[in-house]
Structure formats: structure tokens, C-alpha cells
Amino acid sequence: xxxxxxxxxxxxxxxxxxxxxxxxxxxxxxxxxxxxxxxxxxxxxxxxxxxxxxxxxxxxx
Numbered sequence: 001x002x003x004x005x006x007x008x009x010x011x012x013x014x015x016x017x018x019x020x021x022x023x024x025x026x027x028x029x030x031x032x033x034x035x036x037x038x039x040x041x042x043x044x045x046x047x048x049x050x051x052x053x054x055x056x057x058x059x060x061x
Contacts, residue, residue, distance in 0.1 A: 004056050010044055012052040023056070 006025040021031040
């Protein structure tokens with residue numbers, strides 16, 4: 001996969017944290033990482049996420 005596109009799944013891993021978000025374009029993603037924050041649109045490589053970025057996946061079909 002050469003370029004991230006809206007709708008792609010973005011994966012983040014830490015020592016004990018696993019997270020998947022949906023890329024929506026313009027460097028943003030939809031994330032619900034904390035029930036108290038609800039669903040948010042945030043920077044896809046913000047400080048916490050940049051350190052834990054693992055890769056991007058795309059669902060085909």
C-alpha cells in the first residue's frame with residue numbers, strides 16, 4: 001500500500017495497549033480510545049500515536 005486513504009484502518013501498539021482507528025483524510029482519524037472521551041476526530045500522528053504507530057490496513061471488497 002503506497003499511500004494512506006480515507007477509510008483505511010490505522011493500527012497502534014504499545015507495551016500493553018492495542019488500538020485501531022479509521023483514517024478520514026487530511027491527517028485526521030476517527031478514534032474512540034477512551035469511553036469517557038467518546039468518539040473523537042484527532043491527528044493521526046499526534047504525540048501518543050506517533051510513538052506507537054504500527055501500520056495501515058485496507059479492507060477490500
